[in-house]
Amino acid sequence: MxxxxxxxxxxxxxxxxxxxxxxxxxxxxxxxxxxxxxxxxxxxxxxNAVARSLRTDQTRTLGLVISDVLNPYFTELARSVEEEARALGYSVIIGNADERPDLQDHHVRTLLDRRIDGLLVSPTDGGSPLMLDAARGGTPMVFVDRWIRGVDVPVVRADGQSAVQDLVAHLHGLGHRRLAIIAGPAATTTGRERVDAFRAALAAYGIPLPDAYTGQGDFQAESGRRVTEGFLDLPEPPEVVFAADNLMALGALDAIRARGLRVPDDIALAAFDDIPWFVHTDPPITAVAQPTGALGRAAVRALVDRIEGRTPRSVTLPARLVVRRSCGEPPATNRSKP
Amino acid sequence: MxxxxxxxxxxxxxxxxxxxxxxxxxxxxxxxxxxxxxxxxxxxxxxNAVARSLRTDQTRTLGLVISDVLNPYFTELARSVEEEARALGYSVIIGNADERPDLQDHHVRTLLDRRIDGLLVSPTDGGSPLMLDAARGGTPMVFVDRWIRGVDVPVVRADGQSAVQDLVAHLHGLGHRRLAIIAGPAATTTGRERVDAFRAALAAYGIPLPDAYTGQGDFQAESGRRVTEGFLDLPEPPEVVFAADNLMALGALDAIRARGLRVPDDIALAAFDDIPWFVHTDPPITAVAQPTGALGRAAVRALVDRIEGRTPRSVTLPARLVVRRSCGEPPATNRSKP
DNA sequence: ATCGCCTGTGTAATCGATTCCACGAGGAGG
DNA sequence: CCTCCTCGTGGAATCGATTACACAGGCGAT
Missing domain, CATH: 1.10.260.40 (lambda repressor-like DNA-binding domains)
Known part of the structure; x- marks a missing residue:
């Protein structure tokens, strides 16, 4: 060459x-x-970009470490990140952690070895020493979707609180009183926040969230199935299952289907993270939708600000409720055939 | 540092x-x-990996250019590619072409500038001069899923021919005689092959495939919707729509739903490329499943063979039919509730 | 005519690694 | 005792770019 x-x-x-x-x-x-x-x-x-990078000490490359590529939410995020980065003259290298802290570390390490200019992370856990050191050591970094407390790193995320309130209002209005949640890993912020928001919203209606109705999942479909089976085995099973992500909702649907039960007649189902497929499931699933594209773009802008010497800002965008038929009576607009 | x-x-x-x-x-x-x-x-x-690469003239990095990250088929492919590459001591940089030849070229160019050791491509079109030059110029390269004629590059792909025959047999057995297909772009091999396989399988039953029953799509959901609307507007609409990929099947489902028609009672639907979501759509969709993970792994092995001086071999793996309920009567095993 | 400045160009240092070659010490064999 | 190897080490070239610095030539001002 x-x-x-x-x-x-x-x-x-x-x-x-x-x-x-x-x-x-x-x-x-x-x-x-x-x-x-x-x-x-x-x-x-x-x-030769390699030689150029060595000399100029910049790669014009961003690293993106996501928790799970197979989750449509993250692939949409990755797409918008790459798009915005390209517009700003950067490339993106994606690392998939598969919800495994060791894999996450592997990717952070190789990205750092490649001397990427900045790192976008949606942490799978509370933060390994490696990542914490990198953050403190001055590697430009921005958290997206999930974040870690106690590190001075900007966060770009969605606030689901009001959307979850809307969801609970919707469920309450439909007459549901026994509501359960499949939580994400407690090590992740999204894993905890969604439960907290749900519990708070229930409290407003004087409804408790007993331990039996909070199952521990790991954001993967299989855990959704397992937890839901636990719920169904309860002497008094919940009337609604709220899954903290789309994959666990899918697992829940499987478990419900396997028992020969029907959604929403026998049990209602809702999910955090809306995806195109939810329109086509049987029944269409009511979900809290994040502004995924906007999140990805804002995260890139914040990171590039940091890289290029400007002051990055944390961003919080609102999520919103998308009502479909998985919790009961369809919304008025869809009621062409009662 | x-x-x-x-x-x-x-x-x-x-x-x-x-x-x-x-x-x-x-x-x-x-x-x-x-x-x-x-x-x-x-x-x-x-x-510093940058310095090391400059000196050793190898990056231990593979480039993967896929046609569309939002398509679950490709994200599963990407995942298996990364997994196998990691096992072999390589990293992977993914470029998403979004089915756009110009974007594909952009990614090929930046990957080449980074001096990746080898390139895995699922070409969006017939091949730009850039990609052809790279292939001829000695860049280790392997095509996966889709390929380009006339270049001496190993191909790792699935053969859907017998699965499509099985599909047509299934449809014929269900009494369907007017079968239509939503084709992929003629510039892609998969776009053409799937139509050819379908036409050949129909011919075995003496069924023609008229022009009116072959719609031109682009592997994206919107085109599936558009083509399906065309089918439904025909004086004699088809009894079955076979979409050449999963996204177009989704679009088709939308179009059918929008007319107030039901699958499979009013019209049957089948798709090429099986994905986890097809189990949960209404109704579950009958599809031709590719051995995606095996494809990704085989592609990486072939590419690494080429890079490390061994002789790579093309690989063709069989696809298989997965019967669900979108074409009519459920398979016997699922018939618990007739 | 002289000075200084500006423009365009080349020489060489540099980035952080790898690796060829040389060299000194020490041991084995004659 | 001398020669020859082997082993461990360091010096320096090298990969392909960028860029500080030097310099030559032309031009305007004095």
């Missing part, structure tokens, strides 16, 4: 001049410019 | 010796080894 020296030789100029043309430095003669450009074209030369 | 020089100074040795310890070169004294390791630990030193 041709290097800058080959181009210089071909153009009959020094590598310095070639470099200047390529980085359009002002003081280059028109003559030199055309000669270099011609040489570049005939050789099919492309600058 | 500490460099190898700092480690050398801390250990009171030369950079050469430090480097040898780090790459466990045989001729290093035990004494030197422990001193270096101690220095590495106190400084928290991590080798």
């Amino acid at each position: 041709a290097s800058i020296k080959d181009v210089a030789a071909e153009a009959g100029l020094s590598v310095a001049t070639v470099s200047r043309v390529l980085n359009d430095h002002p003081s280059v003669s028109e003559e030199a410019r055309t000669r270099v450009l011609a040489a570049v074209a005939t050789l099919g030369y492309r600058p | 500490a460099s190898i020089k700092d480690v050398a100074a801390e250990a009171g040795l030369s950079v050469a010796t430090v480097s040898r310890v780090l790459n466990d070169h045989p001729s290093v004294s035990e004494e030197a080894r422990t001193r270096v390791l101690a220095a590495v630990a106190t400084l928290g030193y991590r080798p």
Whole structure:
């Protein structure tokens, strides 16, 4: 593969001049410019990003470590992150943690070794020493969706509190009183916050959230199934199951289906994180929708601000409730066929 | 960030010796080894992958350019690719083409600039000059899922022919005679092959595939909706719609639903590419399932073979039919409630 | 005519690693 | 005792870019 020296030789100029043309430095003669450009074209030369990064100490690359690529929420997030980064002149390298702290660490480490300019993380756990050190050590970093307390890192996330209130109001209005939740891992902020928001919203109606009605999941489908089976085995099973993410909702649906029960007639189901597929499930699932694209874009902007020396700001965007049929009577607009 | 020089100074040795310890070169004294390791630990030193790549001319990184991250098929593929690559000591950088040739080129170009060791591509089109040049120019490359004719690049893909035959047999057995297909872009191999396989399978039953029953889609949901509306507007609409990918099947389902029609009673639906969500749609969708994980792993192995000087082999794995309820009477095993 | 400045160019240092080559010490064999 | 190896180590070149610095030539001002 041709290097800058080959181009210089071909153009009959020094590598310095070639470099200047390529980085359009002002003081280059028109003559030199055309000669270099011609040489570049005939050789099919492309600058070596590795060498350039070594010299300039910047890679124009962002790392994104997400918890689970198979979760449509995160893939949409990844897509919007890449889009915004590209618009700002950066590339993105995605690392998938699969909800495993060890894998998360693996990706953070290799990303750091590659000297990425900044890191976007949706932490799977409370934060390994590695990640904490990186954050404190000055690596530009922004948390997205999930975050870690006690580190001075901007957070870009959605606030589901009012949407969860709306959900509980909706459920209460439908006559449901025994409401259960499948929680996410307590090590994640989203795992805890969603339960807290749910409990608070229930409290407003004087409804308690007993331990038996809070199951511990891990944001994966299988745990949703397991927890839901536990709920159904209870002497007095809940009337509603609220899953703290879409994958666990899917598992819950499986478990309910396996018992020959029907949604919403026998038991209602709702989920946090809306995804396109929820429109097409049987029945369509009521969900709290995050502004995923906006989240990804805001996170990139915050990170790039940090990288380029501006002061990044944390951002919190509201989530909203999308009512479908999985909790009972359809919303008025859909009632063409009662 | 500490460099190898700092480690050398801390250990009171030369950079050469430090480097040898780090790459466990045989001729290093035990004494030197422990001193270096101690220095590495106190400084928290991590080798700079950029510098190392520049010197060794290898990045231990694979590029993966996929057509659409939002398609669960491709995200599963990406996951298995990353997994196998990691097992073999490589990292993966994913580029999402969003079914756009210009974006595909953008990603190929930046991956090449980064001097990745090899490229895995599922081409969105017939192949841009850039990609063709790279292939011919000696960049290790393997096509996965889709491929391009006339280039000497190994292909790892699934053969859907017999599964499509099974599908047509299933449909024919259910009494369907007017079968339509939503094709993928003619510029992609999968776009063409799936139509060809379908037409061939129909021919075996003496059923033609008229032009009116072959709609042109682009592998995205919206095109599935549009084409299906066209089918439904026909004086004699088809009894079955077969979508050449899962996203277009989703669009088709939308269009059918919007007319107030029911699947499978009013019209049957089947799809190429099975995904977990198809179990939960209303009704569950009959689909041709690819061995996605195996495909990703085989592709990585072929690419790494090529990179490390062995001779890579093309691989074709069989797809299989998964019958659910979207085409009519459920399979016998599921018939608990007739 | 001289000075200084501006423009365009080249030489060489530099980034952080790897690795070839040279060298000194020590041991084995004659 | 001398020679020859082997082993462990360090010096320095190298990868492909960027960029500080030096410098030559031209031009305007004095």
